[in-house]
Amino acid sequence: AREEYRDGGARLPGAVRALLAADRPDLLAEVHRRDLLERAGSRAAKLVDGLVAREARADALAERARAELDTEQTLAAYQREQREEVTERVEEAEQLLASLSDAELSGLRGLEQWADAEARQGLAADGSPGSGAGVPGAPGGDLPPSAAGREAVAHAREETRAQPAAGGGRAIAAAALGLLTPGAAPFLTGARAEPTAGPDLVVRAWARAGLRVPLTAGEQWAALERVDTGRLRPGDIVVLAPDAERSVLYAGDGEVFDRPFPGAPSRPTALDPERVLGAVRPDPAAPGV
Structure with missing residues (x-):
């Protein structure tokens, strides 16, 4: 109290007294600096924190890219092995067929032809697609x-008619593999595997129809x-078992546009009910005509 009385009142903090001191004109500039x-x-x-976070995200993306690349390379190697195996088997079948008589x-x-007929009989027996014998409005048809x-369907039929007929030793050899060992050979054109031949035709036909x-x-x-x-209509897509690797276009009357054997061109073929996983419809809301 004596000190404050001597100084003429309340004592100001040191920082405030320094700001008010006449002999420190550069103090405000120093505070501002x-x-x-x-x-x-x-x-x-x-900024450093942001750069560190971005670097961490970049590292994570790079790790994912490396993992996906490894997966893709593994798949490519597996496909090469499968292609080589199938090619080797086709060559063996060619050699076998070369020794056969006419x-x-x-x-x-x-x-x-017999396998095709058997599939048709199976369709008629179990009431699957086309069991109405092709009669419009028949029960189960x-x-x-x-x-x-x-x-x-019209576009698919036009495209299959324009395809050349299968011929040559490789096509016959592929037929032998497909008939004698069902499921052993993928669909082939020459020496190139084409497991998506069915879906390609489906996509093209529906694209030309505007969908x-x-x-x-x-x-x-x-x-x-x-x-x-059991209630299909022409144009539906039949997905084949066991794991939806292929699909075919339903042509009507129990037939689909498919390759009757590996190496053959697509054509209307009897649908084997044992190969069917299910069916889907691209235009379910569209009425029948």
Whole structure:
């Protein structure tokens, strides 16, 4: 109290007295400079933190990319092994067929026709697609197609008619593999495996009818509306078992556009009910015509 009385009242803090001192004119500039430095330091710290976070995200993305590349390379190696194995088996079949007589080759072709007929009988026996014997409106028969479905079937039929007939030793050898060891050989054109031959025709036919459908059988099975396989209509997409690797276009009367054996061109073929996983419809809301 004595001190404050001597100084003439309340004692000011040292910082305030320093600001008011007449002999320190540069003090305000120094305070301003320090404030700027503190702000700049804070911004720099935030920038460093952001760079560290971005670097961490970049490292994570790079790790994912490496993992996906490893998966892709593994798949490519597996496909090469499968292709080499199939090519080797086809060459073995070619050598075997070269030793057959004309009568034996004719019998082999007849075997394919017999397998087709057996599939048709199975369809009629279990009431699967086309069991109405092709009669419109018959119980268990086909539903009338939509306008787009009918157009898709017409385009597929036109495309299959324009394909050259299968011929040559490789096609016959592929036929032997497909008939004698079902499921052992993928679909071949020359020496190139084409496991997506069915979906490609499906996609092209529906695209020409004015409707885009998913590109693969698995995507079609997942995205499109599923329908009862006993009440199909021409233009529906039949997805094949066991795991939706392929799909075919339903032509009506128990037939689909498919390759009767590996190496053959697509054509209307009797649908084997044991191969069917299910069916989907690209235009479920469209009425039949």
